[in-house]
Amino acid sequence: MACKILTLVEHESGAIRDTTFELLGLAHRLAGEAGWSASDIKALAIGQDLAGPASSVAARGAAEVICAEGEAVRDYTCDGHARVLESVIGAESPEIVLIGHTPNGWDCAPVVAAGLGVPIATECSNVAFENGRPLFTRKAFNGKFIQVVDLGDARPKVATVQRGASPAFGGGTPGTVRVVPAGVAAGELRAAFAGVKKGETGAVDLTQASVIVSGGRGVGAAEKFGVVRELAAALGGQIGASRPVTDMGWLPHEHQVGSSGVTVNPKLYIACGISGAIQHIVGMKGSGYIVAINKDPDAPIFGVADVGVVGDLFEIVPALTRAVKEAKGQT
Amino acid sequence: MNALVLIKQVPNTDSPFRINSAGTWVEEGNLTYGLNDYDRYALEELLRLKDAGTITELVALTVGPERASSALRTCLATGADRAVHIKDDALAAADPLSVARAIVAAVKDGGFSLILAGLQADDDNYMQIGPFVARLLGRPCATAVMRLELRDGATVRVERELENNRLQIVDLRLPAVITVQTGINEPRYASLKGIMAAKKKEIRTLTLSDLKLDAGAIAAASARFRTVRLAPPPKAKGAEILSGPADQVAKELVRRIREKTGVI
Known part of the structure; x- marks a missing residue:
């Protein structure tokens, strides 16, 4: 043996x-x-x-x-x-x-x-x-x-x-x-199994979304999520988040994308101020097209994104919202 | 009952990280440090039990160099009663099992019914010290706990985070060791009064000889956990980075999103 x-x-x-x-x-x-x-x-x-x-x-x-x-x-x-x-x-x-x-x-x-x-x-x-x-x-x-x-x-x-x-x-x-x-x-044994239960769930179901705009720690505060919301609204998408955001109570847990939240595969995933911890990446890497906006050029999120912008999300995200609205107006 | 929180001082995540000249860890000179985020949640969980009168004495313990005492002060300022600082040059490059053995040597007779720690440290991400301490003390353990409830003097019921938004419910017989996941509660900040009071609280320093541990044995164990190299992650395919004025970059992004996804 x-x-x-x-x-x-x-x-x-x-x-x-x-x-x-x-x-x-x-x-x-x-x-x-x-x-x-x-x-x-x-x-x-x-x-x-x-x-x-x-x-x-x-x-x-x-x-x-x-x-x-x-x-x-x-x-x-x-x-x-x-x-x-x-x-x-x-x-x-x-x-x-x-x-x-x-x-x-x-x-x-x-x-x-x-x-x-x-x-x-x-x-x-x-x-x-x-x-x-x-x-x-x-x-x-x-x-x-x-x-x-x-x-x-x-x-x-x-x-x-x-x-x-x-x-x-x-x-x-x-x-x-x-x-x-x-x-x-x-x-x-000093441990006894007492069951498995579902965690909290709400009205949001990110697994069915075709567009998700997610915010991370880089957004900075709950009240600053407006820029993320506006971009999601312009694209007709849902709002996602990385773990720190839901841990800090900026958004409810149901918005969390990643290993302890939901796994998503939208056509378009836009990550704003998300560094890209592995726990987040495993939940979104199956997305069709990934856009990352982060001030840190070494952020791991750029490793899985298709296209990235290094800079201040509070400048780039509102500019993107305007450009999306403009493009939709033209079509 | 008495409780212990195991904490670690770690580099702040926005510190400028550079790999050291040996290529085995980060250069420590440029870093700023703070209390490990996961540990703040472990501390808060015990502070709540103390506020409720369930815990009589709450002790914070760390293993680390001189600078780590400021993380203990943070714990004392938010409400821990006293602190223990295991500090010895021979532990500077110690493997996680040796660190756990030092902790066990310091706490084995402490009568702690509950020992809590963060699920992991933000620097090494090892997820080992809590379970190690549990096994070495012969106590039950649960990790990534999102809810903790003392049922009576003998049992604690915990909910462990599983995948796909599910939780496992487990009853642990006390004394027990539990590591907590972030988000279990909302950690408090120290008040000015708390900061002042912390200055009068005791931080007891312990060395290896106080713990009757042998530096030679630690060096031998640490040879079984050697970082051969630390490197930036391989850039997989990597994003194409756009640059220029925000409005111009935004227009280019829209063009690509339209072309690649058709959602606009």
Whole structure:
């Protein structure tokens, strides 16, 4: 019982999430770089009644899927998942452990690392061997910089990996499924699952909008949102926002675009005073045409925009509103 | 009950960031610093419990160089009762696990029923210290919490932020460690009276020897978390940047929007 790479299966009540296959895609590339065999890649699924769904993971990348099952771990809790992960990692002694950087992944992965006494590289956008060593690439300073981390002689090397960091594994594998008891009793857990609920919702539905004009921290204050509103009105679009804007109460939460808000794909997305933290970008990068207006020429938003203007949004946005009105008047 | 907030002083996001000559972190000389934004929300959540009489003593703790004491003063000025500053040159380049071990050495006998921290620090974005401290203390943990409610003296119910505007509800047995997401509350600002009162409050400084920790062990652990390089992100395709007078740029934008999207 040993493997080189162990990945965590992310699922919701047995429905396997795409992250799982992306981690396996990454695992196969890393195994290739390290000269390990595909049979050295295993996946761990934690929950109840997983043997059926696990077989799809065994067929798409994992040489073995270990299903750690038990009533106490049917629903995710950090305490339950971390205990199972620590014990399975102990038994399998992998070199590398890959966990999705999802709300559950980032919740339990550092707990597991601390339990094993090893460091962890979080929110990695890439893992790759360089001169024989696995290096972990992640963003720092909210995306202003890319940091490359070497975890030295740590064993295992634990990482949480961003969604989309790797293509999903595309091949087929003759993997097996092994069901084992999770070995965790509800009574010993100090966390109890009490349900999942919808967050606040309002009348605004940005997911259906064909034009979205979004404001960020750069707008500066709730009462300064007028320029954003006027441009949205001129274009017949909706108003979006980045996280700081809704956190500060300038706009209600339902306007928030990004990983903790909504994912949007309008024909036109105009970002005003939004620096472009990764959490925002994942929610809007699928837009048809992206315009960014920001005073900082190094703002990451310009990396995903089609066209950008570096300057004061309070000059450019009103000028754009006038030009839109004028253009509409001419047609 | 007593509570602890773990805080960090971080560079202000509008500071001029430059990569250092070794290419491993940012040049610190040009930066201005403040209390990490996420931590303001963690502090506020505990201040509310203190206002309600649920928390008797609220302690703020940081690990950092001399300058970090001003972030502790900010906590004291808004209502924390006292502060602990773990300060040692041997921690300057320490890995996150060593930082967590230092925190645990300082607080393990402190009798804190609740330990709160921000979900992440605005500089390194690691998201590790809270969960690390939880595991090393043997306590349950929840991250990215958007709502926190003490049910009785033994349980705290939290709502964790999931994707797609959903929340997971979890009951944690106390003592527990929780990291909070921004937006959980509206952090208060210090009053003039609070700022004055903070000057009389205690900031206790602890070194590695006070904590009975070994600098050699920290150096060894830190070799397992080494930043090989820090670099600007690769410019993917990158936007074409328009320049010129605002009205002219606006006309050009309209032309392109019309051509590419047809929405005008």
